[in-house]
Amino acid sequence: MLAQSQPAAVGESSSAALLRVADLRKSFPIKGGLFGRAQAHVKAVDGISFDVRTGETLGIVGESGCGKSTLARLLIQLIEPDTGTIALDGSPMAAGSAALRVLRRQIQMVFQDSYASLNPRLTIEDSITFGLKANGTDRIEAKHRAHAVLDMVGLAPDMFAQRYPHELSGGQRQRVNIARALALGPRLLILDEAVSALDKSVEAQVLNQLQELKQRLDLTYIFISHDLNVVQYISDRVLVMYLGKAIEVGPVQRIYNAPLHPYTRGLLSSRLSMDPRRRVSAAPLSGDPPNPIDPPSGCRFRTRCPIAEPLCAQREPGLVAAGDSHIVACHAQHSGSGHSLAAQA
Amino acid sequence: MLTYFLRRALYTVPIALGVSIVCFALIHLAPGDPLSAVMPEGASQEVVAELRAAYGFDKSLPVQYLTWLRRVLTGDFGYSIMTRRPVLGEVAPAVVNSLILAAAAILIGFLTGLMLGLIAGYNNGTMLDRVVTSVAVTGVSVPHYWLGMVLIVIFAVNLGALPAMGMGTSGSADFAMDWESLRHLILPAISLSVIPAGIIARSVRGTVAEVRKQDFMQTLYAKGLPPRRIFVHVIKNAAPTVLAIMGLQLAQLLGGSILVETVFSWPGTGLLLNTAIFTRDLPILQGTILVLAMFFVFTNLIVDLIQSAFDPRIKRS
Amino acid sequence: MPNLALDDLRAPPTGLRPRSRSFWQTVGRRLARDPVTLTCAAVLLLILLAAIFAPLIAPHDPYRTSMARRLLAVGDHRHWLGTDELGRDLLSRLIYGGRMSLFMGFMPVVLATIIGGTLGVIAGYAGGALNMAIMRLFDIFYAFPSVLLAVAISGVLGAGLVNSLVSLTLVFIPPVARVAESVTTQIRNQDYVEAARATGAASWRIVTGHVLSNVTGPILIYASSLISVSIVIASGLSFLGLGVVPPEPEWGLMLNTLRQAIYIAPLNAILPGVMIFITSMCSNLISDGLRGAMDVKV
Numbered sequence: 001m002l003a004q005s006q007p008a009a010v011g012e013s014s015s016a017a018l019l020r021v022a023d024l025r026k027s028f029p030i031k032g033g034l035f036g037r038a039q040a041h042v043k044a045v046d047g048i049s050f051d052v053r054t055g056e057t058l059g060i061v062g063e064s065g066c067g068k069s070t071l072a073r074l075l076i077q078l079i080e081p082d083t084g085t086i087a088l089d090g091s092p093m094a095a096g097s098a099a100l101r102v103l104r105r106q107i108q109m110v111f112q113d114s115y116a117s118l119n120p121r122l123t124i125e126d127s128i129t130f131g132l133k134a135n136g137t138d139r140i141e142a143k144h145r146a147h148a149v150l151d152m153v154g155l156a157p158d159m160f161a162q163r164y165p166h167e168l169s170g171g172q173r174q175r176v177n178i179a180r181a182l183a184l185g186p187r188l189l190i191l192d193e194a195v196s197a198l199d200k201s202v203e204a205q206v207l208n209q210l211q212e213l214k215q216r217l218d219l220t221y222i223f224i225s226h227d228l229n230v231v232q233y234i235s236d237r238v239l240v241m242y243l244g245k246a247i248e249v250g251p252v253q254r255i256y257n258a259p260l261h262p263y264t265r266g267l268l269s270s271r272l273s274m275d276p277r278r279r280v281s282a283a284p285l286s287g288d289p290p291n292p293i294d295p296p297s298g299c300r301f302r303t304r305c306p307i308a309e310p311l312c313a314q315r316e317p318g319l320v321a322a323g324d325s326h327i328v329a330c331h332a333q334h335s336g337s338g339h340s341l342a343a344q345a
Numbered sequence: 346m347l348t349y350f351l352r353r354a355l356y357t358v359p360i361a362l363g364v365s366i367v368c369f370a371l372i373h374l375a376p377g378d379p380l381s382a383v384m385p386e387g388a389s390q391e392v393v394a395e396l397r398a399a400y401g402f403d404k405s406l407p408v409q410y411l412t413w414l415r416r417v418l419t420g421d422f423g424y425s426i427m428t429r430r431p432v433l434g435e436v437a438p439a440v441v442n443s444l445i446l447a448a449a450a451i452l453i454g455f456l457t458g459l460m461l462g463l464i465a466g467y468n469n470g471t472m473l474d475r476v477v478t479s480v481a482v483t484g485v486s487v488p489h490y491w492l493g494m495v496l497i498v499i500f501a502v503n504l505g506a507l508p509a510m511g512m513g514t515s516g517s518a519d520f521a522m523d524w525e526s527l528r529h530l531i532l533p534a535i536s537l538s539v540i541p542a543g544i545i546a547r548s549v550r551g552t553v554a555e556v557r558k559q560d561f562m563q564t565l566y567a568k569g570l571p572p573r574r575i576f577v578h579v580i581k582n583a584a585p586t587v588l589a590i591m592g593l594q595l596a597q598l599l600g601g602s603i604l605v606e607t608v609f610s611w612p613g614t615g616l617l618l619n620t621a622i623f624t625r626d627l628p629i630l631q632g633t634i635l636v637l638a639m640f641f642v643f644t645n646l647i648v649d650l651i652q653s654a655f656d657p658r659i660k661r662s
Numbered sequence: 663m664p665n666l667a668l669d670d671l672r673a674p675p676t677g678l679r680p681r682s683r684s685f686w687q688t689v690g691r692r693l694a695r696d697p698v699t700l701t702c703a704a705v706l707l708l709i710l711l712a713a714i715f716a717p718l719i720a721p722h723d724p725y726r727t728s729m730a731r732r733l734l735a736v737g738d739h740r741h742w743l744g745t746d747e748l749g750r751d752l753l754s755r756l757i758y759g760g761r762m763s764l765f766m767g768f769m770p771v772v773l774a775t776i777i778g779g780t781l782g783v784i785a786g787y788a789g790g791a792l793n794m795a796i797m798r799l800f801d802i803f804y805a806f807p808s809v810l811l812a813v814a815i816s817g818v819l820g821a822g823l824v825n826s827l828v829s830l831t832l833v834f835i836p837p838v839a840r841v842a843e844s845v846t847t848q849i850r851n852q853d854y855v856e857a858a859r860a861t862g863a864a865s866w867r868i869v870t871g872h873v874l875s876n877v878t879g880p881i882l883i884y885a886s887s888l889i890s891v892s893i894v895i896a897s898g899l900s901f902l903g904l905g906v907v908p909p910e911p912e913w914g915l916m917l918n919t920l921r922q923a924i925y926i927a928p929l930n931a932i933l934p935g936v937m938i939f940i941t942s943m944c945s946n947l948i949s950d951g952l953r954g955a956m957d958v959k960v
Contacts, residue, residue, distance in 0.1 A: 073856075076860045077860070078856055078859055078860060100862075101862045104860065104861075104862045105861060105862050107860075108860060108861075109857070109860055111853040111856070111857065113853055116852055116853040116854065117852075117853035117854050117856075117857050118854055119852075119854040119872050119875065119876065120685070120876070121684070121685050121875040121876055122871075122872075122875065123682070123684075127854070130858060130861070130863070130871055130872070131857075131858065131861030131862075131863065134858075134861055134862065134863030134864065134867050134871075135861065135862060135863075162682050163682045164682055164683075164684070164685075167682060177857075180857065181857075184861060359798070360801055360802060360805050361805075363799075363801070363802030363805070364802060364805050364806070366802075367802060367803070367806070371814060371815075371818045372818075374815075374818045374819065375818045375819070375820075376819070376820065482943065482946055482947060482950065483943065485890070485946055486890055486894075486939065486942040486943040486945075486946045487939055487942070487943075488894045488897060488898065488935055488938045488939060488942065489894075490898055490901055490917070490935075491917060491932065491934075491935030491938060491939065492935075494917070494921065494924060494931060494932050494935060495932050495935070497924060498924060498928040498929075498931070498932060502924065502925055502928050503928070596807060597807045597808065597809075598807075599807060599810075600806070600807020600808065600809045600810030600811075601807060601808075601809045601810075603809060603810065603813055603902070604809065604898045604901065604902065607901075607902060608921070618813060618817065619902060621817075622813075622817040622902070622903075622904065623903065627818070630814070630817055630818065634806075634810060634814045637807070637810055638805060638806050638807075638810065641805060641806065641807050641810075642805045645805070
């Protein structure tokens with residue numbers, strides 16, 4: 001029922017790209033000075049390219065301020081990119097194009113703050129039916145759909161449909177947000193820190209529910225979080241972001257068991273392990289990320305990198321394949337790069 | 346910080362220009378020929394021609410505005426239709442008199458408002474708070490021109506204690522720093538001060554109560570700071586908001602004084618405006634409003650600058 | 663990850679399910695329980711009803727002058743509240759006066775709220791250049807003290823009901839627009855508006871469906887606080903002779919004409935002001951009640 005609006009030609013294989021992002025850039029001006037002109041630009045997303053395969057969960061991790069949320073907002077067309085393209089099933093999503101309206105409802109998002117993302121003046125049902133009505137569904141049909149999706153996320157419609165957001169718990173509200181996102185029958189769901197604000201026990205329930213819904217509705221997820229454990233649990237592949245760029249992408253086992261980028265290693269070792277023997281094997285991250293207004297030359301991570309060499313300040317490493325669908329942007333991993341740890345060409 | 350100061354100061358220029366356009370437009374808003382609005386009745390042909398040329402009424406509106414603006418910038422506001430004297434010469438002493446009244450009212454209003462507000466804010470939710478709050482609401486609601494009449498009835502008519510009209514002994518328009526002038530000042534100043542007093546009391550109460558609810562206040566109490574020192578913290582945190590409200594009231598007061606000045610025949614801008622309106626002396630009307638509005642614009646500027654100097658959080662870039 | 667029991671879902675949050683109330687239902691219930699607001703509303707209603715049914719209630723013709731009965735004192739056996747400088751019955755004139763005075767207190771605020779609110783919401787939601795254009799224009803009018811602006815416009819246009827209505831409306835539009843703009847800007851950046859935009863809904867639909875329901879509260883609170891100001895300034899304009907034209911009964915105008923009699927019949931002279939004061943005070947207290955009632959996390 002929910003998948004009815006999907007076009008017939010879904011990718012042939014499970015590895016086909018549902019979403020293709022190419023060289024996406026977005027910077028925000030910092031205004032100042034006497035006449036309020038842009039003094040500088042924060043490069044929030046600075047040339048990022050990746051694919052999301054049909055049916056997978058792509059985890060996106062990174063410290064706060066690395067551009068994760070800007071990326072999410074770019075993907076659902078809330079803000080326009082400066083350059084770069086986003087293509088859904090091969091159709092580019094460009095502002096102003098007639099196809100955008102059809103395309104954008106296929107990507108929906110669940111926000112972090114479950115309270116702020118529900119209009120406090122509307123009942124749960126009205127919140128969910130809004131998007132449907134805006135897309136031309138009639139009132140009665142929209143109401144049926146709203147009840148169906150509420151049921152799907154485990155909230156009894158006759159108990160919750162007429163309630164207001166403040167009468168619900170955090171977990172319940174987040175389920176409503178998921179239901180609202182699902183109501184439009186999307187194929188790709190972006191979960192931007194969607195469970196981060198929940199209590200641990202509730203977080204687990206919601207995560208399990210998300211897994212179940214994904215199976216049931218053939219969904220694809222982009223799961224953005226700073227919580228490495230949650231990302232490991234839910235993701236098939238993981239993209240690591242640093243200062244607006246992807247620095248390592250790979251299957252979840254590869255990233256977690258054999259991280260290649262020193263940043264990924266630092267990030268992983270900074271989390272607490274239950275097993276004391278496994279704690280801190282690599283040097284943990286020190287210091288704060290540099291200012292995104294004026295990122296370091298060459299490799300952006302070099303200022304905090306334990307294995308930085310003069311080369312890293314001169315040349316920016318590109319994303320290069322480093323094994324089975326695993327790519328990394330680090331000179332030390334690129335043979336022939338000239339880095340002392342890299343294999344000689 | 347300096348950039349903010351300059352930016353704020355620079356922003357005053359378009360506002361001031363806008364205000365001047367509105368004042369310029371006033372004469373053209375008036376029903377009838379704008380020429381007749383600035384022309385004494387029964388003027389001779391030569392005077393008519395002279396005025397027409399001087400005001401540039403034969404030219405397009407933008408040209409007229411620029412001509413007018415150039416004259417205003419050099420201090421030439423035209424001539425009063427009634428007295429045939431330069432407008433500036435009539436407006437300037439009136440502004441001084443209004444300022445005297447406003448200053449007195451501000452002194453009373455600010456002190457009363459601050460005191461009431463602090464008492465209420467410090468006793469938030471108690472009976473005392475409710476009493477003070479009611480007094481403040483009364484102050485905000487009272488028609489100040491009517492309060493002026495009530496004060497006249499009580500102090501001038503019944504008690505005969507204070508004068509009801511004018512500014513000095515002879516009803517003259519010269520304020521002297523003597524007892525007689527002060528006695529004339531008391532009633533109008535009190536009438537004019539009630540609204541700002543009420544508004545300031547309410548905002549001080551709200552701000553102080555808000556500051557006292559903040560987490561850092563708990564820390565200060567936990568640290569065992571004496572109430573006197575805590576009070577300093579409260580004041581420091583409430584100051585920017587309160588200053589902003591005070592500044593706005595100061596400026597509003599000048600405009601609001603027209604009604605009170607009429608009641609007490611205080612020879613200020615209000616009385617001047619009132620007379621100008623009934624004699625259709627539009628040059629005087631225009632000049633007075635322009636001067637008062639400019640005063641308001643610059644008061645706002647200064648208040649903003651002072652406020653930003655007081656509030657470390659403001660960096661408004 | 664452990665599969666925990668779904669206790670998050672098992673029971674509704676508050677045991678037995680109470681009836682859900684919308685924001686406005688909650689506000690209404692709160693107001694209905696606020697004795698101060700209720701009293702003030704009753705007083706205003708009384709004045710309003712008296713004004714509407716003035717021909718039935720007023721003991722005398724408010725226009726009939728009588729040279730023989732000029733300035734009769736309050737408490738006169740035929741004229742309970744005395745007479746004015748032309749011998750007209752003060753009580754009747756006060757009752758009739760409510761018509762103009764209440765109209766001039768409410769109407770400019772209503773008009774300004776509709777016009778200023780609309781422009782403010784548009785400016786706030788559109789942002790960018792349109793916002794700049796609208797708000798900078800209002801900054802200019804904001805640069806005049808409110809009484810001065812009202813007097814200036816009325817003074818130039820001349821006395822009369824329509825002219826004072828125009829000038830007061832013009833005075834209130836900029837501040838209402840400013841409040842509407844700032845609230846709208848806040849709401850526009852809320853996640854739920856972003857979520858609505860992500861559905862591809864048209865702007866007008868988002869504004870009517872999500873923005874208006876959240877900005878009307880704050881705008882109404884502000885507008886209600888202007889009613890008292892409007893009553894006082896409107897009567898003030900009449901007091902200056904810029905509002906309603908004689909012999910129409912209007913509280914401010916009555917105050918003006920009776921002012922000459924302040925030494926002879928002081929009580930009569932200040933009576934119309936009592937009415938202005940009462941309506942202004944009640945409006946303010948109702949506005950405060952509204953503010954309190956709406957300060958609910960709903």
